[in-house]
Amino acid sequence: MILDSKIPTGPLDQKWGKYKGDAKLVNPANKRKLEIIVVGSGLAGASAAASFAELGYSVKVFCYQDSARRAHSIAAQGGINSAKNYKNDGDSVHRLFYDTIKGGDFRSREANVYRLAEVSTGIIDQCVAQGVPFAREYGGLLDNRSFGGSQVSRTFYAAGQTGQQLLLGAYSAMMRQVGLGTVKMYGRHEMHEVVTIDGVARGIIARNSVNGELERHFGHAVVLATGGYGNVFFLSTNAMGCNVTAAWKAHKKGAAFANPCFTQIHPTCVPVNGDYQSKLTLMSESLRNDGRIWVPMHKEDCKKDPRQIAEEDRDYYLERKYPSFGNLAPRDIASRAAKEACDEGRGVGESGLAVYLDFADAIKRKGYDAIKASYGNLFDMYKHITNENPYEIPMRIYPAVHYTMGGLWVDYELMTSVKGLYAAGECNFSDHGANRLGASALMQGLADGYFVLPYTIGNYLAGEIFTKPIDLNHPAFVEAENIVKERFNKLLSIKGTRTVDDFHRELGKIIWDYCGMARTREGLTKARVMVQELRAQFWKDVKVSGTTDSLNPDLEKAARVADFLELGELMIVDALTREESCGGHFRTEYQDAGEAQRNDELFAFVSAWEYTGDNKDEILHKEQLVYENIKLQVRSYK
Amino acid sequence: MKFTLQIWRQANNKAQGKMVDYQIDNINANMSFLEMMDVLNDQIIRKGEEPVAFDHDCREGICGMCSMHINGRAHGPLKLSTTCQLYMRNFTDGETITIEPFRAKAFPVLKDLIVNRGAFDNIQAAGGFISVSTGQVKDANNIPINKEDADMAFYAAACIGCGACVAACKNASASLFVSAKVSQYALLPQGQTERNERVLAMVNQMEVEGFGSCTNTGACEAECPKGISISNIARMNRDYISAAISAK
Numbered sequence: 022m023i024l025d026s027k028i029p030t031g032p033l034d035q036k037w038g039k040y041k042g043d044a045k046l047v048n049p050a051n052k053r054k055l056e057i058i059v060v061g062s063g064l065a066g067a068s069a070a071a072s073f074a075e076l077g078y079s080v081k082v083f084c085y086q087d088s089a090r091r092a093h094s095i096a097a098q099g100g101i102n103s104a105k106n107y108k109n110d111g112d113s114v115h116r117l118f119y120d121t122i123k124g125g126d127f128r129s130r131e132a133n134v135y136r137l138a139e140v141s142t143g144i145i146d147q148c149v150a151q152g153v154p155f156a157r158e159y160g161g162l163l164d165n166r167s168f169g170g171s172q173v174s175r176t177f178y179a180a181g182q183t184g185q186q187l188l189l190g191a192y193s194a195m196m197r198q199v200g201l202g203t204v205k206m207y208g209r210h211e212m213h214e215v216v217t218i219d220g221v222a223r224g225i226i227a228r229n230s231v232n233g234e235l236e237r238h239f240g241h242a243v244v245l246a247t248g249g250y251g252n253v254f255f256l257s258t259n260a261m262g263c264n265v266t267a268a269w270k271a272h273k274k275g276a277a278f279a280n281p282c283f284t285q286i287h288p289t290c291v292p293v294n295g296d297y298q299s300k301l302t303l304m305s306e307s308l309r310n311d312g313r314i315w316v317p318m319h320k321e322d323c324k325k326d327p328r329q330i331a332e333e334d335r336d337y338y339l340e341r342k343y344p345s346f347g348n349l350a351p352r353d354i355a356s357r358a359a360k361e362a363c364d365e366g367r368g369v370g371e372s373g374l375a376v377y378l379d380f381a382d383a384i385k386r387k388g389y390d391a392i393k394a395s396y397g398n399l400f401d402m403y404k405h406i407t408n409e410n411p412y413e414i415p416m417r418i419y420p421a422v423h424y425t426m427g428g429l430w431v432d433y434e435l436m437t438s439v440k441g442l443y444a445a446g447e448c449n450f451s452d453h454g455a456n457r458l459g460a461s462a463l464m465q466g467l468a469d470g471y472f473v474l475p476y477t478i479g480n481y482l483a484g485e486i487f488t489k490p491i492d493l494n495h496p497a498f499v500e501a502e503n504i505v506k507e508r509f510n511k512l513l514s515i516k517g518t519r520t521v522d523d524f525h526r527e528l529g530k531i532i533w534d535y536c537g538m539a540r541t542r543e544g545l546t547k548a549r550v551m552v553q554e555l556r557a558q559f560w561k562d563v564k565v566s567g568t569t570d571s572l573n574p575d576l577e578k579a580a581r582v583a584d585f586l587e588l589g590e591l592m593i594v595d596a597l598t599r600e601e602s603c604g605g606h607f608r609t610e611y612q613d614a615g616e617a618q619r620n621d622e623l624f625a626f627v628s629a630w631e632y633t634g635d636n637k638d639e640i641l642h643k644e645q646l647v648y649e650n651i652k653l654q655v656r657s658y659k
Numbered sequence: 660m661k662f663t664l665q666i667w668r669q670a671n672n673k674a675q676g677k678m679v680d681y682q683i684d685n686i687n688a689n690m691s692f693l694e695m696m697d698v699l700n701d702q703i704i705r706k707g708e709e710p711v712a713f714d715h716d717c718r719e720g721i722c723g724m725c726s727m728h729i730n731g732r733a734h735g736p737l738k739l740s741t742t743c744q745l746y747m748r749n750f751t752d753g754e755t756i757t758i759e760p761f762r763a764k765a766f767p768v769l770k771d772l773i774v775n776r777g778a779f780d781n782i783q784a785a786g787g788f789i790s791v792s793t794g795q796v797k798d799a800n801n802i803p804i805n806k807e808d809a810d811m812a813f814y815a816a817a818c819i820g821c822g823a824c825v826a827a828c829k830n831a832s833a834s835l836f837v838s839a840k841v842s843q844y845a846l847l848p849q850g851q852t853e854r855n856e857r858v859l860a861m862v863n864q865m866e867v868e869g870f871g872s873c874t875n876t877g878a879c880e881a882e883c884p885k886g887i888s889i890s891n892i893a894r895m896n897r898d899y900i901s902a903a904i905s906a907k
């Protein structure tokens with residue numbers, strides 16, 4: 022496998038312009054004959070599908086939910102970044118670029134990140150034109166707030182429902198095309214194989230989850246926009262159905278998987294309540310604009326009513342350790358600091374695995390109404406879950422798995438290492454390095470879909486105008502469908518003793534304990550064996566109910582967990598291989614008094630893994646990261 | 660806590676369905692309703708039977724996927740919440756809880772508690788958008804919008820498309836859902852150009868899909884987990900009449 026990132030030559034700020042100027046075009050009459058498959062209808066998928074159809078391509082979109090509008094992007098709360106500099110506070114494309122590279126602990130590509138910052142301004146314009154009701158100031162102009170890891174206010178938002186509003190904007194643009202007949206929507210369809218012919222992506226196999234039928238679909242190009250794999254941890258802030266299946270199947274067909282160990286643990290989530298817990302709920306990072314994070318100075322105070330603990334007996338540890346960013350320190354750093362405080366025995370709540378997020382000062386300073394206006398729905402959500410009123414008593418929060426920076430390796434054009442197969446949004450690895458800054462995933466998803474793919478896919482499809490739609494009885498389609506069929510039959514035939522959730526929970530615990538917020542060589546080595554054993558046991562002892570030819574959520578879940586059991590091992594192997602600490606990847610052996618210690622000499626690369634066969638070691642390819650415009654520095658927020 | 664659950668079981672779209680009783684014990688009050696359903700399904704699977712199929716995804720009240728009719732109410736007893744936002748502490752120990760799918764002609768049952776809400780997507784495709792393609796649009800701040808209008812548009816846009824309004828309505832009308840989308844755009848300057856065509860197309864599609872008509876009972880507003888206001892329906896009706904007149 023040879024990985025070519027295809028980064029255009031020339032000065033950083035001219036690369037994208039030059040690329041667009043040189044890209045091949047497809048004439049309108051030919052576009053109609055070209056078919057594109059988009060798997061996923063989140064921000065990345067819906068925006069791409071709408072834009073492709075507007076350009077004139079024929080598009081098919083798949084999602085596992087009943088409606089495209091329910092993709093997991095809907096749950097994003099806090100906001101979306103853009104280098105508009107409407108606040109006149111010193112923001113610029115360059116500053117957003119720099120913050121993102123630094124936020125990612127210098128493990129992402131300069132050219133991709135620069136392009137992201139460049140197109141970020143157009144996203145806001147596009148969304149407003151679609152009628153996305155962003156928050157506004159009294160003068161009628163758009164409002165902004167701050168997110169972690171930056172010192173400017175560049176985050177656009179719609180109360181605590183920004184993802185919902187952006188997704189409904191993209192969804193409405195896509196549904197307009199559905200009405201026009203240029204997009205065909207396949208809800209309740211799950212992709213289970215990529216079909217390749219001579220190493221080129223030519224379609225997919227999808228299962229209609231209502232009747233269990235397997236369907237073959239041809240495309241001149243296939244775009245995966247299937248989101249992140251955070252659910253490998255069992256407990257995460259992701260929706261229950263989020264999965265790695267599509268990306269993993271692409272990986273097995275030759276798409277390199279990049280930086281799988283780079284996962285983001287978000288510092289502010291509602292803590293785990295009991296062992297029946299099915300998922301965790303995020304409390305948006307925007308809360309850190311006004312909330313102050315603390316734990317008691319003394320262990321003895323941990324069980325006291327927080328309101329009775331005197332000011333001098335509180336440790337506002339982020340403000341203390343990182344005075345220039347304070348409560349807005351980036352996520353990886355804030356999460357680790359919370360873990361440290363709890364490990365020292367200063368955690369609060371019943372489990373001792375929580376810290377306070379306190380709004381008392383903010384309510385005093387700004388007033389109850391102002392706080393309610395900014396965070397009302399988040400406070401309500403917290404109250405719903407915990408039965409406690411955050412206007413009166415500090416929230417209790419703890420870090421939880423939230424986002425995966427790793428994903429399918431893509432080049433500058435967002436093409437994977439399989440020709441004609443693209444990956445966009447959270448399912449690719451491209452822009453966030455070892456840690457993503459808040460409000461940047463929505464930005465990336467929409468950048469990929471609205472502004473990057475529409476250009477880059479044309480450059481590829483220009484060479485496809487003579488390819489006739491391939492017969493669905495082609496052996497490649499038949500074989501791919503058989504693989505899926507056999508797999509489902511196998512899952513149902515085991516009739517073992519342990520449920521799918523049993524296995525998933527156990528896998529999640531292994532990954533969380535050994536490949537979570539702190540990782541060691543010893544722990545990872547042990548965990549690898551544990552995952553291998555668990556996987557073997559799964560295929561011997563799993564109990565899946567129902568049949569293949571009906572609506573069967575248990576079977577769908579089993580297929581997803583089977584893939585997580587393979588991905589989990591690769592995450593561990595990747596974490597073992599990366600003998601440094603950077604961003605969310607904290608190897609206890611490599612630290613400087615609790616701060617991550619990078620090793621740029623040996624590890625300034627993207628790890629891209631090549632699949633070699635079931636239960637075989639994968640091959641590591643290194644894409645060296647070249648920094649021409651910024652100097653690698655120790656990442657400090659002090 | 661312990662409960663008797665009476666749950667609608669239906670093998671598929673064509674099968675005859677019926678209520679089936681289940682007993683469940685050792686339920687923690689802080690469990691969410693869907694976690695209680697997980698526990699039930701776990702027990703059913705271990706017995707070798709088919710678990711209860713239900714829709715859910717985000718489990719935080721925003722995706723609109725969950726859709727249970729609990730004790731005769733869409734999304735159960737708690738105001739302003741979805742099924743996934745219910746906790747067992749919202750019920751009484753020993754209670755009998757009935758759980759059914761959302762019922763409406765336009766929402767056929769696919770299996771157990773899962774219904775097909777594709778009709779909503781069809782209404783959206785008929786006109787629920789502003790026709791602007793990706794690319795050359797104005798700078799966002801060139802369209803100043805009065806904060807009050809922007810906020811009102813946002814409240815309407817907060818609809819999660821769950822269908823509780825339809826399930827709660829004795830006529831199975833989709834007026835609250837449709838009017839929320841119509842209003843969002845009607846309140847914004849960007850939405851004015853297509854205002855008439857939009858309301859006509861969406862309302863007509865609503866009828867084509869087999870939803871009933873609105874008789875202003877207000878049941879939809881009362882059960883809406885997002886508190887979408889019935890005043891949107893009045894706005895839609897006004898717009899519809901004036902659009903119909905100007906179309907003649």
Ligand SMILES: Cc1cc2nc3c(=O)[nH]c(=O)nc-3n(C[C@H](O)[C@H](O)[C@H](O)COP(=O)(O)OP(=O)(O)OC[C@H]3O[C@@H](n4cnc5c(N)ncnc54)[C@H](O)[C@@H]3O)c2cc1C
Binds near residue numbers: 066095211424462463
């Ligand atoms: C609770 C929460 C809050 C967040 N808040 C913010 C925020 O404030 N700002 C920010 O920038 N980011 C935020 N994020 C991150 C951000 O929401 C996501 O990274 C982003 O929305 C992902 O978009 P996507 O389009 O890549 O994928 P998704 O929105 O996850 O969509 C994936 C799509 O793929 C489909 N799919 C998946 N697998 C298959 C398959 N096998 N077959 C068929 N279809 C499939 C799904 O049906 C879905 O349509 C948040 C994330 C969470 C969990």
Ligand code: FES
Binds near residue numbers: 719720742
């Ligand atoms: S599961 Fe998403 S709203 Fe209930």
